[in-house]
Amino acid sequence: MTTSSPLPARAPSDLPLPPRQAGLILFALTLGGFAIGTSEFASMGLMPNMVASLSVTEPQVGNLISAYALGVVVGAPLLAILGAGWKRKTLLLALMGFYALGNLASALGPTYESLLVFRFVAGLPHGAYFGVAALTAVAISPPNKRGRAISLVMLGLTLAILIGNPLATWLGQVIDWRWVFAVVALVALGTVLLLAIWLPAGIDGAKPRPLDELRAFNRLPVWQALAIGAIGFAGMFSVFSYLAPTMLDVTQVSPAWIPLGLAGFGVGGVVGNFVGGWLSDRFRLRGAWMVLAWATVALLLFPLLANTLPTILLATVMIGLMGALGPLLQSHLMDVAGDAQTLAAASHHAAFNTANALGPWLGGMAITAGYGWTSTGYVGAAMAVAGLLLYLWAQRTLRGRATTPAVACETAG
Template identity: 60%
Template sequence: MPAQTQEAPYSPTRIMLIVFSLAMGGFGIGTGEFAIMGLMPGVAQDLGVTEPQVGHLISAYALGVVVGAPLLAIGGARLYRRHLLIGLMVFYAIGNIASALAPGYGSLLVFRFIAGLPHGAYFGVAALVAASLVPVNRRAKVVSLVMMGLTLALLIGNPLATVLGQSLDWRYAFGFVGAIAALTGVMIVLFLPLNRNEIRQSPFSEIRAFNRPEIWYPLAIGSIGFAGMFCVFSYMAPTLLEVTGVSPFWIPIALAVFGLGGFAGNILGGWLFDKLQFRSIGWMLLWSISMLLLFPYATETIWTMLLICFLVALMVGLGPALQTHLMDVADGAQTLAAASHHAAFNIANALGPWLGGMAISAGLGWQSTGYVGAAMAVAGFAIFLLALRQQSGAAIQQGPVDEPANATQDC
């Protein structure tokens, strides 16, 4: 569903406030998603479980995103986007406050799943709202500003939540995320006007347009090829403590370095896609395979560990590349595709910690997450090759169709 342009454009100040509000929501969601990765040792000790079991909490949240993204995008299709965004932020605030108050591991597992439900739908709707605020030639830039909130969560929010959890208690980190979500809801109420001229389409038309291989291939690449980064990232804190042998003081520093790599990767991924289009995804997957294979050898000292954290985090560049490619091919299903893009990446967020936890539990060591992650990136590259073949075949098939028309014009 293409973004609609406002009939009466807002002032630059109002647009800035709306975009800032939407980005604040992205910052809160990104912090809520990644916070537990830096708090893993504390959560495990407090709840009396192992680190791989805490990894299941990450997977539970990610599965919530996978389930909630398409369901809430479809279910909320007939709502005004302002109302839907407010509802999603209230939902997210409740899920994280409930996580902060969870009495035990089982209830926390349920609450993390619930907290993940509004994640993908929020980003999908927020991107469409941002795109509707400006002329067509400025849409990509303003959408990237909204998504910058997610990147800044890696750079600032996650280390901040880790410090908060280490200084006080891990539960305060989720309370902090709940407060950000509630603040975002208030800001949307204050700054985003209700557009009663907004076109609301039937969700069934998007479902019909969604079922195409051009859409499913990039979603599969994100679901599997990106799992390698989450496999390493999820167990970074215990790897630092058990393998590198540093104090907990270094955990937020390593997370900040990882966030810096993600920030750089977000920019580089968009730039590379502009240069190479879909083929850029293949090059980024090859980079990912190389860095993940190097990871086990870089865990012995803190300085090589910090360097590999930055280099592995450049995998984040797959995000804007796959998102832009989906925007190009998802004509007629943009709302569902935008939400499903985040669902795909959270399948990766569920798959990575689960497979990494299996390897660790089997006694292969914390460094084994690098090898498991590399295998996932290899699988993603194989899917990319299939997609490239399908794309080339479609282009060849299109060629003969155009020839008769050209011949007629020549005559």
């Protein structure tokens, strides 16, 4: 088996852009990520409102979160393959337009059952958008700033947790939770407009045939990286998904404090996002064990810190720092995916949304079994430890391939 080559710094068809134009494109890509992140996490902060409005239970609202995440898991590889022959600009516009429609349908869905379907549909373009956006950001950035470029695209997600989700929770409390998805649809359409204006049509890399990309994708290091994200990151979502009822029933604060608790995850996520970009540029995959070890400690402490407002806010910031794992694994996938760049970049988000489905499901099981709201911290810590074990396996695989004579010769050549 041949080795996977690192992502080229700049494909032949990529255009050298003035710094100002590159910055505007990065802003538009980040805005799209902000819309996606706000919609993805909105149900977590709006859980009490949706429970009352739809006459369902908290774990059932958790199923809405999982339905969206499963849409990402299905849509990321599927749309990445179907869109492999499209120009990046055309694909980005189509994906974000599709996202706007999915969220408009979520705003108008009359029943819980229809919302399950519409949240699944809304999740379909999520991973493919971020995959193509990450490749576009790398293409317009200097070769030594790849991790930073990816972290800027991912910044939209973390800003959504910091700003978008608290605002969405407040809007749902003051008016109605359905307006949140309507506003997200408008922001998504704004992203379409900005990309249509600022992004040149020629920002395109090599376009391997779908079958060739599938063959390049089917490598053990690729699957190991995806597994680290899918399992190791599930712990954050286990806690995050049930933060609102935890603050109401355990911390015993008024609903007005829930947006601040969600913002704590955002503060940690913003810092973690930039830390992840720095760790990626400096340590590559080796930075992942630092993030997972930190996550294990933070999640174990969560049940102890959930009893008072100051300490639960500290806990949300600490757990939010797990966001550093995103840029690390995205960059590593670009190194090991060879010719499957688009598919791997999109599948990265499928893996993280597998975590978004797995975390609420496992956390909901613990809560339903009677272990209490704070049991999500212990569930999350177990997932972070599992992620560490997967990381050790991945590192062993990489070391083994680096010392194989055939691989060494191919790398040297």
